[in-house]
Amino acid sequence: MLRSMEDLGAPSSYLAIEPGVAVYSSDGKKLGEVEHVLAVPDDDIFDGIVLDTSILSGGHRFADAFEVGEIHERGVVLKIDAEAAEALPEPSANPGALEAGSDDVEGKPGKLRRAWDLISGDY
Numbered sequence: 001m002l003r004s005m006e007d008l009g010a011p012s013s014y015l016a017i018e019p020g021v022a023v024y025s026s027d028g029k030k031l032g033e034v035e036h037v038l039a040v041p042d043d044d045i046f047d048g049i050v051l052d053t054s055i056l057s058g059g060h061r062f063a064d065a066f067e068v069g070e071i072h073e074r075g076v077v078l079k080i081d082a083e084a085a086e087a088l089p090e091p092s093a094n095p096g097a098l099e100a101g102s103d104d105v106e107g108k109p110g111k112l113r114r115a116w117d118l119i120s121g122d123y
Contacts, residue, residue: 009073014039014046014065022075023051023063029082035060049076050091061088 006022014037021034032053039046048064067088069079078085 006075008070008075008077012071012073014049014068014071015041016073017049017071017076023049024075024077025082025085026069026077026079027081029085031078031082031085032061034076038062051088053085053088060091061085062091063088 008022017034017037019034019036023031023034025031032051035050035052037046038048038050046065046068048062049068051061051063053059053061063078063085067078067080068076070077080088
């Protein structure tokens, strides 16, 4: 499907994605441009991209890392088609951290309780 898109250049990495790079659906439609990359480069974690979809209704959209199919020097291709891309969510604040304590495992079998105590430091 890349034939219907402009020349995207050589394959690249999320570390090299620049704002303004074109974002395409799997069926070759230009969806918008990269607004910014969500990542923790020091830990080599790629979370996804926020794209400016001003050519679609709704402004900014978030494409999770698993929806990103190919990254090139001059473009990103998602694994989803244009119709599915219209349903991409708007970016939101990070969800709160999920925390659990030893009280959350009450009633669990003894092995699970001991495992929890070991990993939580409650042993």
